[in-house]
């Protein structure tokens with residue numbers, strides 16, 4: 350058993366200073382001043398006085414197996430390490446293949462999900478890649494979702510992008526219906542995560558799909574919605590009509606100069622429009638990012654990181670644009686709801702014991718509990734992968 354003492358709890362709604370008692374990976378009590386002295390078993394104590402407690406972050410779009418490769422084989426990015434997530438305050442990660450569904454396989458993605466779980470994180474994945482027909486394990490997208498436990502939906506399928514397979518509306522509709530049915534029959538979300546590119550079609554293919562009337566908007570999660578101003582405005586309208594929108598937090602200064610909507614500004618706009626409950630943020634971690642020199646010439650490549658998630662989401666809180674409990678929903682409660690991740694995204698009795706501990710002034714990451722296990726304490730990473738020094 351473990352007890353986190355005297356933390357100022359945001360569940361994400363503010364609950365005041367509480368102790369959080371944990372047994373077998375779940376929260377079993379939350380109350381002020383819980384006395385564990387008479388317990389018949391030893392209880393490890395994590396003193397969190399002066400710290401803020403939030404649910405462990407849910408990063409809902411990460412290339413856990415590595416991504417990139419768009420500049421040739423030398424530009425393939427490395428796999429995600431457990432320590433990367435711990436440093437980022439992330440306890441739940443959703444893995445996806447990405448552009449390359451040939452040299453990277455669904456079998457490897459499933460194995461990577463099991464590997465991250467075995468090392469202390471919570472992990473689920475999407476089946477498929479940019480292309481249609483999708484890369485799968487069983488040769489059947491619906492069977493993947495229904496029969497392979499870590500697979501909760503399909504994605505990331507590319508639309509409105511030169512790297513997509515230019516799917517027709519009928520092809521998208523068939524894929525979405527199969528994902529939905531696979532999800533229904535297995536009690537999973539069965540959603541489709543769509544990669545949106547910069548092509549002017551934007552969200553139009555999804556609007557067309559929804560206009561047929563038999564698939565709900567909430568079945569689709571378009572991502573990279575902040576990549577250009579037009580797509581961002583479309584995503585506000587999409588969310589106003591009941592859809593989800595996902596923002597990408599990994600970026601480089603050049604993208605912002607070229608019109609990408611900064612996540613802090615994008616969150617503020619959704620809040621202003623009363624649509625924060627339809628918004629999620631994800632890091633696109635381990636994707637490749639271009640670096641440019643001062644003349645604008647490609648000078649190298651960087652890697653997207655889960656660390657960008659909290660760094661971006663805390664910005665509008667620190668600047669006073671919106672309260673912690675509102676901004677934090679986009680990386681806790683909302684992705685857990687969108688993806689039907691029971692026990693995730695909330696601090697409450699019965700929930701999984703995933704707890705992020707933040708410093709009170711800068712909201713910096715000071716501690717982390719993942720599945721009831723202390724992953725970070727006093728800023729030091731304690732939960733590392735097998736090959737992390």
Ligand code: ZN
Pocket residue numbers: 505544545573
């Ligand atoms: Zn993408």
